[in-house]
Amino acid sequence: MHPSTDHETSPAHPSESAAPHRDTNRQEYFRQLYARRKPGWRHSLYVFRDVVDRYMRPGAAVLDIGCGHADFLSPVYARAGLTCGLDADEQALRLNTTVRQRIAALAEDQPFRDRSFDVVTSAWLCEHLIDPARTFGEIYRVLRPGGHVLFLTPNAWNYTTWLIRLAPHALHDRLSRRLQGRQEHDTYPVRYRFNTLRLIQRTLSGLGFSFVEAVYNGDPTYVGINRPLFTIACVLERLIDHPPLQSARVHLIGVYRKQ
Numbered sequence: 001m002h003p004s005t006d007h008e009t010s011p012a013h014p015s016e017s018a019a020p021h022r023d024t025n026r027q028e029y030f031r032q033l034y035a036r037r038k039p040g041w042r043h044s045l046y047v048f049r050d051v052v053d054r055y056m057r058p059g060a061a062v063l064d065i066g067c068g069h070a071d072f073l074s075p076v077y078a079r080a081g082l083t084c085g086l087d088a089d090e091q092a093l094r095l096n097t098t099v100r101q102r103i104a105a106l107a108e109d110q111p112f113r114d115r116s117f118d119v120v121t122s123a124w125l126c127e128h129l130i131d132p133a134r135t136f137g138e139i140y141r142v143l144r145p146g147g148h149v150l151f152l153t154p155n156a157w158n159y160t161t162w163l164i165r166l167a168p169h170a171l172h173d174r175l176s177r178r179l180q181g182r183q184e185h186d187t188y189p190v191r192y193r194f195n196t197l198r199l200i201q202r203t204l205s206g207l208g209f210s211f212v213e214a215v216y217n218g219d220p221t222y223v224g225i226n227r228p229l230f231t232i233a234c235v236l237e238r239l240i241d242h243p244p245l246q247s248a249r250v251h252l253i254g255v256y257r258k259q
Contacts, residue, residue: 030224034234044217044251045072045123048152051215051253052076052121055148060118063142065107065135066125069095073121084117086110107135115144126153132194133203140207143258148212150255156195158250159236160222164190197247200254209256216249 035041049072056062059081064073067085069092077083077098085099086107093102105111107122108131120139129135139149154161194200197214205211218240220233240248 027221027224030221030230031219033230034220037234041218044152044219044253047215047217047251048123048150048253049073049076051213051255052119052150055119055150055255056080057118061116061144063112063117063120064099065110065120065122065139066128067096067099067102068092070123071096071098073123074098080119082117084112108138110138110142112142114141116142118144118147120147120149121151122149123152124154126151126194126200127190127192129194130191133207136204136209137207140209140258145258147258148255149209149258150253152251152253153195154192155216155248155250155252156192157248158240159248160250161192161195163223165192195252197252197254204256208259210259212255212257214255215253216246217251217253218249219251222250 031043052073053076056076056079058079060079061082062077062080062084064077064083064085065087067087068089074097082101083099084101084103085093085096086103086105087093087096088104088106090104093104096102103111107125107129120143126132136149143149154164194203201211218237220230220237223233224230239245
């Protein structure tokens, strides 16, 4: 699923007894509440943005695959020499004001020359891929030697992912509009064929990538339909925060380098 557009500033934390404001989607409301309960916690998009920022050198050529209409990476992309966005959804792509060049195409068949980019990013892409090996083979082809691919994706070992797998796709769109304030038809079929670090590592090392780092980040708000469910999710998050279980957090950020 493509994320809702996120902005740099965070709204004030709600009180424990407050109900969601009519202009705040339900998931964002519970994220604000969780940030108040757990100081230091950050939304995964912002964690991902910080990771991308570390690998973004001034003047770099950047490809954002599955960019949609999101703008959360715009502060980082401002330092790039070239920003190109690729997405199969032409309507979402037309709404993107962050990248300078926008191309409607499939991730499995990228219309770029070999060794065109220094950095390739993708947020909420891996869970939708039909042929992950082909997609990342294309990423390897368009990256320059020493270039990096960075991705943010749901973790297949998290309980939220199991629940999403059980729900029919038609229900995803309805829940996304209710909980996250997304536009109608702003969700896409999920397959979870590339959503564990072990599988990603095996595939990417076979393509010639070398592992750089992985970050797991928690977020209990995906089941925040109401306060009781959110409370249960917070309890589960406390369990997952123990070091042996941290690899079951809901989001996985990975960084790989083309040798």
